[in-house]
Amino acid sequence: MGFQTPQPLLKDLLPKIAKGEIQLPDFQRGYVWDEERIRSLLVTIALGHPLGVVMTLQTGNDQVRFKPKPIEGAEVTQGEVEPALLVLDGQQRLTSLSQALWGDGVADTHDTRKKVVQRRFFIDIAQAVKDPGDLDDAVKSLPGDGVVRANFDRDIVLDVSTREKQLEHGYFPANLIYSDQGTSWLFDYADSGAAKAFLDAVVTPMQSYAIPSIELDKETTKDAVATVFEKVNQGGMKLTVFELLTAKFAGDAHYYRETGTDFxxxxxxxxxxxxxxxxxxxxxxxxxxxxxxxxxxxxxxxxxxxxxxxxxxxxxxxxxxxxxxxxxxxxxxxxxxxxxxxxxxxxxxxxxxxxxxxxxxxxxxxxxxxxxxxxxxxxxxxxxxxxxxxxxxxxxxxxxxxxxxxxxxxxxxxxxxxxxxxxxxANFFESRLHSLRTRNAAAYKGIHALLMADGTKDWLHNQRFDRAHYLNLAVDIHHIFPKAWCIKNEIDPEFRESVVNKTPLARKTNQVIGSASPADYMAKLDSRAKIPAAELDAIVAAHQIDVADLRAGSFEAFFTKRREALLRLVESAMGKPAVRDVERDALGGGTESAAAFVDEPDDPEDPEEDDPPPEEE
Structure with missing residues (x-):
């Protein structure tokens, strides 16, 4: 393996990236830098500070044949141009620079809230000239259209969307640094003294900025490239195992001899x-x-x-x-x-x-x-x-x-x-049934599935919870004694939100239940289901529920019996007894054995956390 250590000028790299002469191995991840990292990178270039080494590999290698893809924002499409170099390390930096400093200067990135945005970068001439040694405040990240808005986009705070407005505000577009149009832009700037100072202190040094690089030659072996990727992976944007293995498998000599192509x-x-x-x-x-x-x-x-x-x-x-x-x-x-x-x-x-x-x-x-x-x-x-x-x-x-x-x-x-x-x-503690509250817990999801697999049906539709009905009926796990009723009747949240007080039901069924007492909504279900009460009771009972307690609206009796029923369901699935650590004579609380489990916070995305809106009659 041989290598060179050139220091190409950034102004020479940018057109090569745009034309596809420099590309990426196709397994490399997408562009992920946010706007602040791009802005900070531009400040580094403007100040002439070191950027870090970029590593490339010459193409035409008999042992390593990565499929290339253009750097995001390049002017070519995949397969249109055969590159001379592939970037092994430095993708995020080169992509940031090519998008911000070439073409229209609009970078596809995201903000601090991870929202996808377009940004364009400018340099405030007055700020830059005032202190060329501190350009952090001078480099600006603006919306891609060059218009800064406020008050829910009703008010325009700054508009540099056109050349005339840029000249008016003294905002020099960063993508003109390496363009012939940059000189004419500065020539038209009203303050010629500031323009000359800006040209000397910022533009000219940036145009001569060089990036240190390591260029691996065509004799580099597959193993050497794999080692390079592993070393690179110890730094910033780490490669995944899949990406590293892709590098290792690419150009496998035995596979190439066997198939005449690359894996x-x-x-x-x-x-x-x-x-x-x-x-x-x-x-x-x-x-x-x-x-x-x-x-x-x-x-x-x-x-x-x-x-x-x-x-x-x-x-x-x-x-x-x-x-x-x-x-x-x-x-x-x-x-x-x-x-x-x-x-x-x-x-x-x-x-x-x-x-x-x-x-x-x-x-x-x-x-x-x-x-x-x-x-x-x-x-x-x-x-x-x-x-x-x-x-x-x-x-x-x-x-x-x-x-x-x-x-x-x-x-x-x-x-x-x-x-x-x-x-x-594997062990299951009875008191765990009290602390299972949301689908953040695996056991909560498990009990949900076991209930559906135990011959249960939806109360209103009398349909089994196979996959088709599960999706079509929008089934989820919902409160049996509704949350509003529990709050009104001062039921302890430990029991109100427990999986013991929840069961799989269709969305429509949950709407029929609403926030009423079971003593009331069961009568409503009798009418809506159009079946004898005894038949509805059998459907509800299959959910491991004592229907008499439900119809009586007796939460304590319901909870105690269903807790035991769910425990037997768990024991059947695990093929071993559970640990009974809850007092038998009341709802009670768990013993210390339950303390090993962290109570899950409410999940705002779970529809069962709140009672449904009332059903439209």
Whole structure:
């Protein structure tokens, strides 16, 4: 590997970026800098301060053949021009400079609130001339149209949208620094003395600004480039595992000899993404999670310790990736089916996204055996132990590896198989039912799914909560004794907001319930459902509710009995007894065992947090 250390002038780099002579490897992330970072960068250039080294790679390399893409804002489209250099480090800086200092000078960025905005940058001549050594206040970030508005955009505070108005206010457009139009603009500026001082103190030094760089030559090896990316990754905008692995796989010599082309991890991911798009419940699986599933399988079969650690994924070979990636993709469709049978219907309802990684790996390892009745029952038990025991909330990578090692033999009933630690360690405390309040908790989502899977139906529509009805009826988990009623009757928030006082219902059903006492809304449901009261009672009772207590409006009796019923539901799913740590003779409070769990804050996006608007009659 050879390299040069040129210091190209910024004024020479900008047109090369615009023409596509300098581009990016196509796996590089998008542009992410906010407007203040761009403005600060321009101040650095204007003051002549060092910018930091940019690293590039010459194209035409026989070993490293990254697919190029233009830097955002360039004048060319992807594939239109073959670049001479690819930027390995410095993308954000070069993109900022090319957008702010070239072309129309409008940068597509975001503000401090992460709102997408367009910004154009100007230099206040009077401010810059007053103190050329302190240009921070002189460099201005304005809206892309050059008009600053206030009072909800009704009042114009500053307008530099045209050349005439820029000259009037003395706001020099930053994109004219490296343009021939800059000189004529300053020539027309009314204060010729200030214009001359600004030209000497700011414009001329900026036009001679050089950027230090390292340019890797065409002999640079694939391994060397991978090392470069790992070193670069220790700094500012860190590359993801997927991006680093893309760099490693690109130009793999064996693959190139075998196929005559280069391996594009990004293109392969598109196949995976198409599978995910078919099953919205899988939306939490992104590039890294997919790679974790592949790594679990590759490491287990590679004679090393099973691992899902992100750092270890960088050791994944292209051969191993190709051996397992297709199988993981197929397994993901099985995972979507498994979740559907467990009544987890949307990505929002998935208790622990990392468990989907383990499920996909288990499907590959166990093949069709995983659907044998007894084997699937064990896999289901392991799944619910992880959810209800809330064990996938920390040390996820370690648990993934351990479960993939332990679950298959145990589920098949192999001789000498040990009980997976996820099953062995899982515990559920009765008092946890008091502190489960929102879908921020995995166990809350889990109980929601278990209720729907237990033969329950919507009270008004008498429809099971399969995926189609779940989506069509806008099902969510809602209060049984409405929040307004509970507040009026001074029910402790611990019990009012508990999952014990919530159940899955259609949006329309929740509107019928409104804020009335169950003693009142049950009579209303009798009328609206058009079925005998006894039949409605059976539908409601399937939600683990004592209907007599509901019709009597007796919250305490209802809560105590339903808490026990939900506890039995949890025990059935986990295949083991729960810890009963609540007083039997009253609603009571939890013992110290519940203190290990942090009470979830109310989720303002959850519709069950407040009673619905009254139903229109």
């Amino acid at each position: 594009r991890l990004k293109d392969d991911w598109e196949e995976t993404r198409r599978v995910i798009e078919k099953y919205p419940v899988l939306e939490s699986i992104q590039e890294t999670e997919f790679l974790q599933a592949v790594m679990l399988l590759a490491s287990q079969h590679g004679g090393t310790a099973t691992t899902a650690r992100k750092d270890d994924i960088l050791d994944l070979s292209l051969a191993d990736y190709r051996a397992w990636a297709g199988q993981v993709r197929t397994a993901m469709e099985w995972v979507a089916g498994f979740l559907d049978t467990e009544h987890v219907h949307t990505g929002r309802d998935v208790p622990y996204p990392p468990q989907l990684v383990a499920l996909a790996a288990l499907r590959v390892l166990m093949g069709e055996d995983i659907d044998v009745h007894g084997v699937r029952a064990k896999v289901r038990q392991w799944y619910w132990c992880g959810v209800l025991g809330e064990l996938y909330s920390s040390s996820t990578e370690t648990r993934l590896a351990r479960d993939v090692d332990q679950v298959p033999d145990w589920a098949r009933g192999a001789d000498g198989a040990v009980t997976p630690r996820t099953v062995d360690e």
